[in-house]
Amino acid sequence: xxxxxxxxxxxSVQEGRISILNCDYTNSMFDYFLWxxxxxxxxxxxxxxxxxxxxxxxDGRFTVFLNKSAKHLSLHIVPSQPGDSAVYFCAGGGxxxxxxGKGTKLTVNP
Amino acid sequence: xxxxxxxxRHEVTEMGQEVTLRCKPISGHDYxxxxxxxxxxxxELLIYFNNNVPIDDSGMPEDRxxxxxxxxxxxxxxxQPSEPRDSAVYFCASTWxxxPQHFGDGTRLSIL
Numbered sequence: 001x002x003x004x005x006x007x008x009x010x011x012s013v014q015e016g017r018i019s020i021l022n023c024d025y026t027n028s029m030f031d032y033f034l035w036x037x038x039x040x041x042x043x044x045x046x047x048x049x050x051x052x053x054x055x056x057x058x059d060g061r062f063t064v065f066l067n068k069s070a071k072h073l074s075l076h077i078v079p080s081q082p083g084d085s086a087v088y089f090c091a092g093g094g095x096x097x098x099x100x101g102k103g104t105k106l107t108v109n110p
Numbered sequence: 111x112x113x114x115x116x117x118x119r120h121e122v123t124e125m126g127q128e129v130t131l132r133c134k135p136i137s138g139h140d141y142x143x144x145x146x147x148x149x150x151x152x153x154e155l156l157i158y159f160n161n162n163v164p165i166d167d168s169g170m171p172e173d174r175x176x177x178x179x180x181x182x183x184x185x186x187x188x189x190q191p192s193e194p195r196d197s198a199v200y201f202c203a204s205t206w207x208x209x210p211q212h213f214g215d216g217t218r219l220s221i222l
Contacts (some may be wrong), residue, residue, distance in 0.1 A: 043213030103153075
């Protein structure tokens with residue numbers, strides 16, 4: 001039973017445009033969510049998080065939106081840069097443990 | 111400050127051999143996590159420790175897997191005997207007080 005789902009395995013966007021990565025969850029007990037970025041042959045790197053009591057969190061070019069009623073969150077990257085090309089994982093947490101989605105591979109074309 | 115350090119980066123061994131993966135967490139972190147990443151199952155939690163004590167090992171697939179944390183700066187994940195289906199990338203992560211987890215660069219394990 002996948003508690004965190006990233007239904008798009010891949011996404012391709014043009015440099016300078018917006019990238020929108022989506023994530024759905026089923027576990028109502030999650031009280032915070034995180035996004036990680038992963039380059040090949042490296043470990044995931046923390047990008048941005050959001051508490052379940054908020055609906056938006058922004059950090060520079062990265063914004064995470066949370067819709068609790070729809071059990072959906074999204075990561076917006078504006079403007080997208082070629083260096084943003086990576087696999088992005090969303091994760092939900094209700095304690096110390098995190099449950100990860102399977103990731104979305106983002107390619108930003110110059 | 112140094113990040114999470116894992117060794118070896120790559121391991122290739124034959125079925126039936128013992129495999130030991132090592133992790134040095136970030137100094138001062140009180141939580142340590144072991145994950146396994148495969149194409150089929152994605153990134154799944156195997157076990158985690160708090161202050162060197164195992165808290166939840168429900169993700170450990172079989173008795174062939176064991177993990178220890180003898181002190182705050184070192185942890186091992188052992189597979190004995192290893193099988194081809196154990197081939198995966200194994201990550202270690204650490205954090206302090208439920209903050210964002212910091213990951214090592216992983217060990218790519220291939221069992222022939």
